[in-house]
Amino acid sequence: MLRKQVAGALASAVLTGTIALGGCAQPGAQQVAQPEAKPAESANEAQNREALYQVSLLQSLTEGDFEGSVTVGDLKQHGDTGIGTFDGLNGELVMLDGQVWQAAGDGSVNLMEDTATIPFGNVTFLDSDETLDVSGAASFEALLKQLDGRVEELGINNFYAVRIDGTFDKMNVRSEHKQEQPYPTIVDALAADQTFFDLEGVDGSMVGVYCPPYMASLNSAGWHFHFVTADHKQGGHVLDCVVGKATATIDQTKEFDLALPGSQKFESTDFTVDRSADVKKAETNE
Numbered sequence: 001m002l003r004k005q006v007a008g009a010l011a012s013a014v015l016t017g018t019i020a021l022g023g024c025a026q027p028g029a030q031q032v033a034q035p036e037a038k039p040a041e042s043a044n045e046a047q048n049r050e051a052l053y054q055v056s057l058l059q060s061l062t063e064g065d066f067e068g069s070v071t072v073g074d075l076k077q078h079g080d081t082g083i084g085t086f087d088g089l090n091g092e093l094v095m096l097d098g099q100v101w102q103a104a105g106d107g108s109v110n111l112m113e114d115t116a117t118i119p120f121g122n123v124t125f126l127d128s129d130e131t132l133d134v135s136g137a138a139s140f141e142a143l144l145k146q147l148d149g150r151v152e153e154l155g156i157n158n159f160y161a162v163r164i165d166g167t168f169d170k171m172n173v174r175s176e177h178k179q180e181q182p183y184p185t186i187v188d189a190l191a192a193d194q195t196f197f198d199l200e201g202v203d204g205s206m207v208g209v210y211c212p213p214y215m216a217s218l219n220s221a222g223w224h225f226h227f228v229t230a231d232h233k234q235g236g237h238v239l240d241c242v243v244g245k246a247t248a249t250i251d252q253t254k255e256f257d258l259a260l261p262g263s264q265k266f267e268s269t270d271f272t273v274d275r276s277a278d279v280k281k282a283e284t285n286e
């Protein structure tokens with residue numbers, strides 16, 4: 001009960017702001033989402049299908065700000081596809097087709113209730129602008145290089161959400177066990193409670209977000225991918241992979257919607273400190 005009240009108070013304290021990056025020209029697009037396809041307005045605001053919605057800052061996670069501030073139910077108002085983590089850094093979040101899955105530290109994958117809360121995440125409504133055959137990519141690095149090639153042509157200063165469906169000869173993912181208050185930094189939490197899963201010959205979906213270089217102090221610049229198997233039994237944060245036969249669906253997004261948590265921890269964090277090394281370590285485990 002207490003947690004519910006706290007979560008409600010935080011949710012009502014969420015601050016939102018939208019940055020629009022201009023028009024909708026999509027060179028090379030095979031399909032373009034039609035504005036009239038927008039769903040009906042929700043209670044308080046229209047669902048913007050062309051914005052990348054972000055809960056808090058990745059830099060807050062590096063400081064151990066793991067307290068959930070937005071519910072899974074609220075997240076669904078802002079997208080159907082995305083990545084993130086749960087209250088207490090309780091596993092990796094993968095949102096696919098409007099469903100929110102937790103790839104937990106014990107290796108299980110669980111469908112999460114709308115009342116679960118998240119301290120960090122990025123979601124959007126995936127409207128395919130184009131597809132790309134990424135079959136045979138020999139490593140995660142090779143896959144990202146191929147995606148970077150498209151982003152360089154489409155414009156590196158926009159946001160992109162990508163979903164890659166197919167077979168994966170290898171998929172190396174990690175997750176982590178839930179942390180307890182007082183929370184450690186993310187680097188310490190991962191050092192103590194990170195778990196690794198090396199999957200072979202699996203069908204599934206990778207969900208990724210690309211942030212432009214100027215986002216480095218709010219998130220991490222470049223790509224961030226999570227994965228879940230087609231049977232929703234295994235998954236996590238992607239560290240490496242070998243792609244079998246797979247297709248990437250790419251959605252260019254020109255707006256950014258940031259929901260700050262408004263918590264005491266957030267308000268008291270000094271964001272002038274450069275946390276790029278911690279962010280890189282948390283993302284790549286290197």
Ligand SMILES: [Zn+2]
Nearest residue numbers: 092225226237
């Ligand atoms: Zn991740």
